[in-house]
Amino acid sequence: MSNKNQVILCGALLCLISIWAYFYQFQSPQFMSRFDFHSEQLWQQPWRLVTAHFLHLSTLHWIGNVLAFAGLTVIFARHFTVRTYLNGLLILTAGSAVFLWLAGYQHRFVGLSAVVHGLLLMGVLLEFRYCKKLAQRRLLYLAIGVLLLKFSAEYLGWWTSPLTTGQDNELWQLHGAGILSGILAWWLHNRHLAKLAQS
Template sequence: MKDQIWIRKVILIAVCVSVSACLQVFADHFIYWKPNLLTEFWRLWTAHWVHVGWMHFLLNMLAFACLPFIFPHARNWHLYALLLVLPPFISLIFYFFLPYIDAYAGLSGVLHGLYAAVGLVYLQYPKERKFALLVLALIGAKLIWENTFGQTGTAQLIGSPVLTEAHLIGAIGGVLCGLGYLLLRRVQREHIN
């Protein structure tokens, strides 16, 4: 049984990395491009799966591939749900509330959301609580650092400016999803009792 769960996690990672690599080849047709966003609705999701270059792709895919293994209780369907909800959430926040953002590409905002959501949900596991708190604290510290001092090291590495707003919005979306999931679980438990 455990082997099947790990195989499914590896398949999820392989599919996501493969789709992202394929989209990367034609990135101009898939990035967040504000003038075309509402007429080419697929950009709401695909913008987060294309990257400004292959180094950016590699870094984000590595961070994505680690998630299911450092949080082994995270189920694939949770990750699928987050991957469906977080990209359009971030894109629509850009569109309606951050009009100065004309173009965007990258998974980092979604990654911040994934880690925040899964970290929050992991607080319910007593043996995993300290690790989840550490992850959440590191995300919080990273967001404070980025929004106070900026992001230069990563920008130099990927050869493009880092849109730290995406990280903050993704983390907020992840917190909302994590809290929503925990609330739903609580209501279900109370309904059963």
């Protein structure tokens, strides 16, 4: 099986885990409170750095996030091996949670949207390495522009997500942390490629 197909399969398994977690929370009322982002318990229970991202509040919430995550995985799978894909996701999940903690974010959160924003930016930045045509580069600039425009609209309160319930005024912080972690993941991924080229 090619690296690309292995990455897509890995992404599909993560989507299934997220879907399972959504339905399992109805059988275990304490499930979400044990695995969501909670800044006061983050370092005593560090699994929350990762697990919070794979939980969701509603059916629409998980459908939107899982479809976006799966779509981005398929689009950008060619840039990864399973190892670098999982490394990237670890940086996106833990990185965005740490950025939120450093910013003093006090609310609890769940959902893949921060990871989706980070994965989109990481993937677009990786695409620049292979785009030689001006039209392709313009499309990538457009994708970055739309992402930053959406983030700005959330920051200014002009955009609220139909996928979540409550705390829409905090989305810019979640998505901003995802965007920052996407830049970090892209930079570390490029360093890894540079080391491979040197060896």
